[in-house]
Every structure is written in structure tokens, then in C-alpha cells.
Amino acid sequence: MSGLYDITLEINRYDPDTRLSWVQTYQVEAGGILRFVDVLRKINDEQDSTLAWASSCEHAQCGSCGIIVNGKPLLACELLVRDAVEQFDTHTFRLRPLTIAPVLRDLVVDLEKAYERIHEAKPWLIKPAPLPQEGDEYRISQEKLDTYIEATQCINCFCCATACISSHHHFIGPNATMANIVRLMDPRETAKEERMDILYREDGVYRCHTSRACSFVCPKDIDVSHFLALGKEGKF
Amino acid sequence: MGEKLSIDSTLKCDVLVIGAGGAGLRAAAQIGEQRPGTKIIALTKVVSPQKSHTTTAQGGMAAVDPKDPEDRPIFHMFDTWKGSDCSADQNVIKKVCNMGWEQVVWLETHGMHFSRTEEGRIAKRPFGGHMLNFGEKKSFRACYEATRTGKGIMDTVWDECLKYGVDFIGQCIATELLFEGDRCIGAIIFRYPEGKFLAILAKATIVATGGKTRMYQVSTNCRGNTGDGLVLALNAGLPVMDLEAVQFHPTGIIGPGILASEALRGEGAILRNKDEEPFMERYAPSAKDLAPRDLISRSIITEIRGGRGIFNEAHNAHHVWLDLRHLPKEVHEKKIQEIESFFRRFAGVDPEKDLCPVTPTAHYQMGGILTNEFGEVQSDTQTIFPGLFACGEAAAASLHGLNRLGTNSLLELITMGKVTGQRVVEYLKDAKSPEKISSDAGNIVFNQFSTYLNAQGKEQFSQVRDTLRNLMMEKVGIFRSEKPLTEAIETLKELKEKAMQIQIGLTSLQTNQDLWQIWELNNLITVSMVIAQGALARKESRGAHFREDYPERRNEFNYHTLVSMPEFDKITFGKRPIDISMFDAKGERYELFDYIERKY
Numbered sequence: 001m002s003g004l005y006d007i008t009l010e011i012n013r014y015d016p017d018t019r020l021s022w023v024q025t026y027q028v029e030a031g032g033i034l035r036f037v038d039v040l041r042k043i044n045d046e047q048d049s050t051l052a053w054a055s056s057c058e059h060a061q062c063g064s065c066g067i068i069v070n071g072k073p074l075l076a077c078e079l080l081v082r083d084a085v086e087q088f089d090t091h092t093f094r095l096r097p098l099t100i101a102p103v104l105r106d107l108v109v110d111l112e113k114a115y116e117r118i119h120e121a122k123p124w125l126i127k128p129a130p131l132p133q134e135g136d137e138y139r140i141s142q143e144k145l146d147t148y149i150e151a152t153q154c155i156n157c158f159c160c161a162t163a164c165i166s167s168h169h170h171f172i173g174p175n176a177t178m179a180n181i182v183r184l185m186d187p188r189e190t191a192k193e194e195r196m197d198i199l200y201r202e203d204g205v206y207r208c209h210t211s212r213a214c215s216f217v218c219p220k221d222i223d224v225s226h227f228l229a230l231g232k233e234g235k236f
Numbered sequence: 237m238g239e240k241l242s243i244d245s246t247l248k249c250d251v252l253v254i255g256a257g258g259a260g261l262r263a264a265a266q267i268g269e270q271r272p273g274t275k276i277i278a279l280t281k282v283v284s285p286q287k288s289h290t291t292t293a294q295g296g297m298a299a300v301d302p303k304d305p306e307d308r309p310i311f312h313m314f315d316t317w318k319g320s321d322c323s324a325d326q327n328v329i330k331k332v333c334n335m336g337w338e339q340v341v342w343l344e345t346h347g348m349h350f351s352r353t354e355e356g357r358i359a360k361r362p363f364g365g366h367m368l369n370f371g372e373k374k375s376f377r378a379c380y381e382a383t384r385t386g387k388g389i390m391d392t393v394w395d396e397c398l399k400y401g402v403d404f405i406g407q408c409i410a411t412e413l414l415f416e417g418d419r420c421i422g423a424i425i426f427r428y429p430e431g432k433f434l435a436i437l438a439k440a441t442i443v444a445t446g447g448k449t450r451m452y453q454v455s456t457n458c459r460g461n462t463g464d465g466l467v468l469a470l471n472a473g474l475p476v477m478d479l480e481a482v483q484f485h486p487t488g489i490i491g492p493g494i495l496a497s498e499a500l501r502g503e504g505a506i507l508r509n510k511d512e513e514p515f516m517e518r519y520a521p522s523a524k525d526l527a528p529r530d531l532i533s534r535s536i537i538t539e540i541r542g543g544r545g546i547f548n549e550a551h552n553a554h555h556v557w558l559d560l561r562h563l564p565k566e567v568h569e570k571k572i573q574e575i576e577s578f579f580r581r582f583a584g585v586d587p588e589k590d591l592c593p594v595t596p597t598a599h600y601q602m603g604g605i606l607t608n609e610f611g612e613v614q615s616d617t618q619t620i621f622p623g624l625f626a627c628g629e630a631a632a633a634s635l636h637g638l639n640r641l642g643t644n645s646l647l648e649l650i651t652m653g654k655v656t657g658q659r660v661v662e663y664l665k666d667a668k669s670p671e672k673i674s675s676d677a678g679n680i681v682f683n684q685f686s687t688y689l690n691a692q693g694k695e696q697f698s699q700v701r702d703t704l705r706n707l708m709m710e711k712v713g714i715f716r717s718e719k720p721l722t723e724a725i726e727t728l729k730e731l732k733e734k735a736m737q738i739q740i741g742l743t744s745l746q747t748n749q750d751l752w753q754i755w756e757l758n759n760l761i762t763v764s765m766v767i768a769q770g771a772l773a774r775k776e777s778r779g780a781h782f783r784e785d786y787p788e789r790r791n792e793f794n795y796h797t798l799v800s801m802p803e804f805d806k807i808t809f810g811k812r813p814i815d816i817s818m819f820d821a822k823g824e825r826y827e828l829f830d831y832i833e834r835k836y
Contacts, residue, residue, distance in 0.1 A: 015744075016744075016747060017744045017746060030550075031550025031551070032550065032584065033491070033550050033551075033583060034491075035492070038491070044698070044749075045696075045697075046698075048741070049697060049740075049741035049742070049749075050741040050749075050750065052747055052749045055459055056282050056287050056458045056459050056460060057287075057289070057291070057292050057458045057459075058458075058459060059292070059492055059494045059582060060581070061387065062282070062286075062287040062288075062291055062292070064282060064283065064287050077492075078581055080581075080582075082584060083584070104429050104746075104747040105746070105749075108747055108749075110283075110429060111283035112283050112406045115283065115284045115286075118284075122398075122399075123391070123395050124347060124395035124396060124399040125345075125346060125347040125395075128346070128347070135337075135338070135341060136303075136341070137340075137341060137350075137358050138345075138356075140356050141352065142351070142352045142354070149349060149382075152349050152388075152391075153384070155291075155387075156284070156286060186347070188345075
């Protein structure tokens with residue numbers, strides 16, 4: 001079996017009623033195949049029901065449980081205890097909330113605010129091309145689809161936006177930019193000019209400093225910086 | 237708890253959508269498209285509709301392409317009727333199956349990224365129970381986006397709603413439906429971040445709160461799928477239908493319960509017990525590991541009950557093994573690598589070298605708030621409540637009856653979402669704006685929250701939750717019979733008492749996870765009671781509902797179960813006839829739409 005691990009979690013706490021922040025330490029004995037969401041639940045069950053954290057699907061399909069562990073933004077549902085011990089070479093983990101939105105309580109941030117950037121990027125088809133024939137589908141080759149399908153896997157967990165070295169106050173963010181670039185590459189979209197205006201505006205793609213941090217941290221293994229590079233080059 | 241709970245403010249809109257998943261937002265998009273300028277407010281428990289449970293669906297959406305020279309909608313209708321074990325409604329089956337392709341094209345023109353064929357057309361794959369020529373051979377009918385069809389659908393309907401200017405309110409729960417006589421005029425909601433109650437007055441309200449199987453220890457459902465919409469209806473005195481019908485998928489990954497698709501067994505994976513015996517040979521000598529889902533789920537539980545399961549300490553649960561070690565390298569690397577990666581990530585095993593731990597996982601609830609074929613919510617005498625609509629997994633029209641075919645759920649939420657949206661547009665023509673809410677509005681939730689916030693008992697939240705989840709799995713799960721069901725009902729009454737006495741850790745109303753979860757736990761106990769009562773009353777086996785003491789389907793149960801429960805355990809049963817209008821119409825092969833035997 002996987003065996004038990006004694007781990008220490010140092011977690012950022014924030015109380016919105018008193019506006020006090022502090023770091024609280026929890027000692028946990030956890031099975032190696034437990035995920036960090038299971039460990040947080042274990043703390044709620046056995047030690048402290050007030051520790052707040054977020055999750056939904058808990059298998060890396062929704063992107064609700066992003067946190068920063070020892071400096072790295074990641075999904076708490078994907079990180080197994082034994083992998084964390086191996087990857088970070090420690091039994092002590094510092095857990096912080098993501099930095100791209102206001103903290104509501106402890107590890108919970110107001111991702112609704114962060115999502116406003118995605119809405120600004122207009123992820124829908126603004127002006128779809130007409131169908132070849134009513135009731136028929138478009139003809140899109142798998143080869144064409146393969147040039148941008150990877151980017152459509154984005155779940156907007158905002159790990160990339162958290163890792164990004166460009167300030168989110170000045171940059172709309174890697175995931176929002178990529179959402180726009182997907183539609184620039186989509187052969188069904190005809191509103192290319194409107195999209196270029198969003199892409200190249202003041203807080204647009206040129207605020208990216210090409211650190212590629214987005215690609216390194218993406219839980220869905222999307223090469224985000226590749227798509228941003230296409231955006232900079234105007235190669236759609 | 238010092239401060240008195242009250243409604244902070246009131247919002248007004250034309251349409252309130254409770255639950256912003258695939259069905260709710262398809263309805264909202266239809267209204268936005270057909271009636272521009274309609275003021276729509278859509279509520280979601282999560283931070284963005286993109287995080288809804290719809291996004292986790294994998295396999296595909298069933299639709300008969302009119303260009304397919306072999307397939308026809310009537311074959312799909314037959315498969316759905318047969319798959320339901322003759323308990324779905326034929327008027328709904330006919331409508332939904334006829335709309336499939338039109339809705340695939342709608343998704344395509346609104347931005348979904350369907351996988352393609354070599355000719356650049358939408359690709360299709362076969363799926364269990366979907367056949368040509370009334371069950372002769374497999375059909376290619378499931379349109380898909382790689383293994384994330386649900387995400388493609390969710391992103392598309394969400395995008396369309398953003399485009400039409402739907403107002404989203406995230407991180408909130410609807411706690412009470414508001415009525416003016418029989419007419420629904422909106423809801424009371426509670427916002428998680430600020431801890432405030434709002435009243436939303438609406439000309440029309442759509443309940444689309446989705447799935448509800450988190451009361452089972454192992455479940456594919458999201459953390460928030462706690463039956464909130466059903467409890468809204470029950471508290472308002474409305475009946476719900478067929479809740480006893482819960483579908484279990486045989487192979488969920490131990491612990492998280494994540495789905496390990498039957499594609500693995502299609503490629504030759506073998507189920508084994510603790511002695512590594514390939515046990516399916518004993519239960520289904522010819523079909524073995526490719527027997528129907530319900531049969532395999534029952535076999536796995538029989539092994540575990542017989543002491544031939546394996547205990548996993550970390551997850552405190554029993555399981556069997558899925559063996560993929562013998563599969564050729566190219567199968568591992570090319571055909572199933574995405575599903576295998578779930579085992580690597582979430583169970584920490586390497587399927588090429590290690591046995592993979594799996595257990596049956598609660599996957600889908602066929603029943604829900606009863607509606608007619610237009611998404612209008614019905615009473616137990618099939619009259620409608622003006623202004624109140626429901627669609628998606630929260631509702632039952634019913635396309636699935638007591639058992640659903642794979643890929644029919646995504647089809648249902650898109651088609652019934654559209655139909656419901658159309659009906660709402662018609663309703664809005666003459667609907668007046670509600671003026672005010674009654675003076676006692678909010679009292680239900682204020683009383684609940686006051687109880688939760690002031691409870692001083694010794695009960696632990698986790699103990700009540702875990703007892704419920706084990707109880708439902710063991711006594712109201714895959715195998716059911718009279719004695720365990722009766723015991724479960726008694727235990728549920730005790731759990732309800734206990735749940736009201738859990739001492740809360742935090743009494744603030746702002747982002748109070750404790751309060752939110754205790755409210756959800758109470759909803760789960762309520763829905764569990766209806767499931768258990770329905771299961772006890774249905775003395776037969778049909779579809780996903782299996783009674784060990786009544787293992788056969790029985791004609792006297794050819795109806796839908798209705799349950800009303802305005803107060804906990806104050807149960808009233810009712811019946812709704814199964815619609816067999818295709819049989820009655822005496823059209824093409826109508827004899828196949830009779831109560832036929834379900835054999836594969």
C-alpha cells in the first residue's frame with residue numbers, strides 16, 4: 001500500500017470579519033495517495049472546521065481549487081501527498097491563495113472577479129461564417145483543428161495568471177488572451193478586426209514578457225506561451 | 237448569533253434561471269436569441285458557469301445525422317425506450333430524438349469544437365445500447381469533442397449567454413421558491429461571499445440545478461451536486477418523480493470516484509478480485525467484462541460483500557481491481573492514454589505495471605422535478621404551476637425513465653433546455669411583473685440558518701456526512717430489499733435529527749463554509765429519504781432500480797413514482813402514467829414500443 005506520511009501544512013488564514021491575517025500550522029497524518037483536497041477536508045473533519053478552501057469537480061476538469069503550494073500555483077485536486085513530498089523534497093508545505101483576485105477567506109479567492117477578464121476577451125463566436133448549407137456542418141479539417149484544439153482545453157483555473165511575471169493590473173492575462181486567440185484561429189469566426197483590437201489593446205498580448213511561466217504551470221499541459229507567441233506574430 | 241436574518245435587497249428580472257449548467261444556459265440562450273432584450277438572471281453555486289458539473293461529461297451527445305444512410309431517429313427512439321426498461325415517456329423520446337441533429341448544428345454554429353472526420357465533418361463514435369435497425373448492430377451516433385464533450389457544450393452555452401448579456405450571480409444558493417397563489421414569482425437566494433439574502437422577483441423561473449448523487453460514498457458528481465433544486469420543490473409542496481432510479485457506473489476510481497470509461501474493458505481490461513480471479517466469468521459467462529453496467533456493478537458489490545474485495549486504508553473503502561497490464565503497448569500509448577492518466581494522477585498507480593483500484597460509483601439520477609414535454613413543472617394531478625419550469629438532470633420529463641443510455645444525458649439537456657426556453661418566451665407574452673413578495677418570504681431559510689448557527693449538540697459534521705454516505709451506498713445503493721431499506725429510513729430520521737444539532741465552527745455569515753455545507757447536508761438527507769421511500773415502494777426491479785426480494789419487472793408498476801414531502805418524512809405517494817403514445821399511434825413497428833423484454 002501507499003503508506004502514511006506525517007506532513008506539516010502552513011496555511012494562510014484571513015478572516016473577513018476582523019480583517020486579520022495569520023499563518024496557521026497543521027500537522028496531518030495522511031495516506032500517500034490522498035490528494036491535497038482530501039488533506040484539507042481531513043483538517044476540516046478532524047482539526048478545524050473553519051479552514052475555508054474551494055473545489056468542485058475534484059478531478060482537474062473545472063479549475064476551482066487552484067492554490068499556491070511552496071510557491072507553485074497548482075490544482076489541489078491533482079496533487080497527491082506522496083508526489084508532493086517527492087516533487088518539493090520536503091514534508092512541510094506552505095499553502096497560499098491565488099494572487100489574481102481578492103481573498104474572501106483563507107484559501108478562497110473571488111474568482112468571479114478574475115473571470116471578468118475572460119468575459120472581456122469575448123470567448124464566443126462574435127460573427128460566425130454562414131454554413132455551407134442550412135442544417136449541414138462546417139468543413140473543418142482535423143489538421144486545422146489540431147492547430148488550436150489544445151488551447152480549448154483551458155479551464156480558467158488562473159494558475160497561469162498567478163505565475164505570470166507581468167502584473168495582472170496591467171495585463172489581461174495569459175488565459176484571457178488565449179481565449180481570444182482561439183477564436184482568431186477558428187475558421188468560423190469572421191469578426192477578426194474586433195478581435196485584433198482586443199488582442200493589441202493597452203493591456204493586451206504585448207504586456208507578456210515571454211517568461212513562459214504559464215506553460216510551465218498549466219495543469220492541463222497547454223503550451224500557453226506558444227499561443228501567445230502566435231498572437232504577437234499575428235499568425236492565425 | 238446576534239443579528240436577525242433578513243432580506244438585504246430585491247432584484248427584478250423577466251427570467252430567473254436557478255442553476256447555470258448546460259440545461260439552464262441552453263434555455264437562457266434560447267430566450268436571448270428568440271426574445272432579445274429579455275432581462276435574465278442566472279444563478280450558479282460555483283464561481284462561473286464554466287465550473288458546472290456539465291463540464292465533466294466525457295463520451296458524447298447522441299444525434300442521428302440525416303446524412304447517415306443507415307441510421308434513423310426511430311432506431312434511436314427504440315433504443316431509448318428499451319434502455320429505460322419501458323419506463324420513459326414516448327412523447328418526450330420522440331421529441332428529443334427528432335431534435336438531436338438540429339441541436340448538434342446549433343452547437344457547431346455557436347462555437348463548439350467537435351472532433352472531425354477525414355472529410356472535415358463532425359465525427360461520431362458508437363456507444364452502449366445505441367443500435368441500428370431496432371437492436372441489430374451498433375450505430376455511430378455519438379457526436380463528441382475528444383473526451384471532453386461536456387466541456388465543449390458548457391463553454392458554448394455559457395459563451396452564448398455572455399453574448400446575450402445574461403446577468404450571472406455566482407457563489408449563491410436559491411433557498412426558497414416564491415409563489416403568488418399557484419404562480420411562481422422568483423426565489424430567495426443567499427450569497428456566499430457577503431452572506432446576504434436577496435429576493436429575486438421574476439416573471440418566469442427555471443429550475444436547472446443538475447445532478448444530485450453526493451449522498452453516496454463514491455460518486456462521479458461534483459462537490460456541490462446536493463439535490464438543492466429538488467429540495468426547493470419539495471419544500472414548496474411540489475412532488476418529485478422517480479428519485480429511486482440512480483445509475484451506478486461499475487468502474488469509478490477508488491476514493492474520488494472518477495469515471496474510468498468502459499472503453500478500457502472494450503480494449504480488453506479485466507476485473508479481478510483480491511485473489512486476482514477474473515470474477516465476471518462467473519456472473520456473465522459469455523459477455524464477461526462487457527456485460528451491461530448494472531449487472532457488472534452488482535457483481536462487484538457481490539464480490540466485496542463476499543469478502544473478496546480489497547480494503548484501501550487511505551480512502552477507508554473496499555474495491556476490486558481492473559487489470560490493464562496485459563494490454564499491448566500501443567493500446568496503452570494511443571487508445572486509452574487519457575483515461576489511464578486519471579489512474580496515474582488520482583490513484584498513484586501505473587496501469588502498465590500495477591492493478592488499478594475501482595468501485596461502482598453513483599453517476600446519474602434519472603428522476604427529478606416532474607415536467608411535461610415543454611419543461612413546465614407539474615403537480616401530482618398533472619396541472620401546471622404558471623411561471624415555473626425545470627430542465628436538465630434536475631428535471632424528469634421523462635426521457636430516461638428508470639435507466640438512461642450513455643450520451644442521452646447531454647442530448648437531453650440541450651434539447652429540453654431549448655424547448656423550455658421556447659415555452660418561457662411564449663409565457664412571457666402575457667405574463668405580468670410580480671409586484672411584491674409575501675411578508676413571510678424567507679422564513680424557511682431564516683429558521684434553518686438560525687438552527688444551524690445556534691446548534692449546541694455534540695454531533696460532528698463529518699460523522700453525520702460519512703454515516704449518510706455509507707448508509708446510502710450499502711442499503712439504498714446497487715442492491716436493495718425491504719429490510720435494509722426500512723432500516724435506512726429509520727437511520728435517515730436519526731441523521732436528520734443529528735444534522736440539526738451539529739455545532740458550527742464559525743457563526744459569521746461571510747464565506748462560511750461550515751454553514752453552506754450543513755445546509756447541503758440537510759438537502760442530501762432530504763433527497764436520500766425520498767430515494768429510500770421510493771425504492772421501498774417500488775416492489776420490482778426495473779432499469780437501475782434492483783430489488784433482491786423482487787428481482788423481476790412487474791406490469792403493475794408500469795408508472796412513474798411521485799413523492800411529495802413538504803415536511804421531512806411526511807410522505808405522500810402519487811403516480812403518473814407512462815406515456816406510450818408511439819405504441820398507441822400504431823405507426824411503424826409500433827409493437828416494439830409496447831412493454832417489451834429488455835435483453836441485450
